[in-house]
Amino acid sequence: MKSSVIITTHNRSFYLDKVLYGYLHQVVKPHQVVIADDGSTDDxxxxxxxxxxxxxxxxxHAWQPFGGMPQISxxxxxATRECTGDYLIYTDGDCIPGPMFVSxxxxxxxxxxxxxxxxxxxNYKxxxxxxxxxxxxxxxxxxxNGGLTKLHLLVHIPGFAVRSRGMKGIRACNLAAWRCDVEAINGWNEEFVGFWREDSEFVTRLMRTGVKRRNARYSAIVFHMEHEKFFNQEDFDRNNALWEKSKTGPIYIEKGMMPPPRLQPITSENTAPTTSIRKAA
Known part of the structure; x- marks a missing residue:
């Protein structure tokens, strides 16, 4: 199996330094790491x-210009277009992987x-x-010492997972899927700007194709570094509406990983000859 790790980041080079150090020290190395950089202008x-x-x-380093608002999707x-692995592990630039994370x-x-x-x-401390x-x-x-918050996640039991049918706890900071399944829904919905709900919308469409959910238990843990939090009600309401739309709307979205095909104008040069079909007498 070839696994590609996709790491989102924006102007948090200090955090990214710690994250990439973690991937350097994996027991099983990823096939590749792709940095999904939403227009960083720092170092x-x-x-x-x-x-x-x-x-x-x-x-x-898959860098794109910053569009004035976060464009995580x-x-x-x-970054996904740059991947050559058949298994995609999505995470964030503020999440340090433990040494067994990829394994x-x-x-x-x-x-x-x-x-x-x-x-x-x-925590910061x-x-x-x-x-x-x-x-x-x-x-x-x-x-x-108060540096970590969840004692039960210090236990490591590799290979243990449970089925789940709901949306509770969906987090793109630690989510993995087969590339063929991601391509089948045309990836992440680029209508999303700002934060929130793009991961729930992505998973909703994924599950509508028949892909099922499993939750890792006591393995595949990341250490999420504390940082300032922002909330914008307008962003949340708009993105929440997009998520609701995904429950009944198109599964293969138009504004996704691959652009819609460009239609060629019909001309004499690209028009196929007409074949007549005769009915049997």
């Missing part, structure tokens, strides 16, 4: 270049299913010392 390119020189797998589509996802991958992973929360390569005892000490 993100320098961080990417640093790890490109160190990694023994390709790291691709568009960035993910651009766990590959063990959990099953045709006809997508995988929803979990996240532990890493642990930023200076946390690497993502810690063993269970070291993680426990971070929890004791």
């Amino acid at each position: 993100t390119p320098e961080i990417v270049q640093k790890y490109q020189q160190q990694a023994d797998f390709p790291i691709i 568009k960035a993910r589509n651009a 766990d996802h590959q063990k959990l991958a099953k045709p006809g299913f997508f995988m929803q992973g979990r996240r532990n929360f890493l 642990a930023f200076d010392t946390f690497k993502g390569t810690e063993n269970t005892w070291q993680l426990f000490k971070h929890w004791l």
Whole structure:
């Protein structure tokens, strides 16, 4: 199996540095890492270049101009087009993977299913010392000191997953799917701008094709770094309406990973000769 990891980011090079360090220290390396960069203008390119020189797998920087508002779906589509793996692991530039993260996802991958992973929360106070390569005892000490918030997610049981039919807990910061299934719905909906709901809409269309959901338990964990939070009611309402539309609307969206085919004007040069069909007497 070839797994491609897609990491979204925007002007958080300090976070991305920690995230890419985690992928450098995976027990099973990804086939490639693709940075879905929504128009970063900080030193993100320098961080990417640093790890490109160190990694023994390709790291691709898929940058797009910032459109004035976050365009996460568009960035993910651009990155997905760069992927050569048959299994896609979507995550974010503020989520540090544990050393078994890629290995766990590959063990959990099953045709006809997508995988929803979990996240532990890493508080500001642990930023200076946390690497993502810690063993269970070291993680426990971070929890004791208030650096990590979820004790039960320190347990590691690879290969354990449960079926789920609902939408609760859908998070694109740790979500994996087969590339063929992503292509079947034309990827992420680029009508979404701002934050919220683009992952729920994506999964809704995915499940409408017959792809089922599995939730990882005690493996495939990311450590989500604390950061400032923004909320915009207008964004939320607009994106929530797009999600509602996906429950009955087109599964293969027009504004997705692949643009709609361009129709050629009918001319004498590209018009096929007409074939007459004679009915039997």
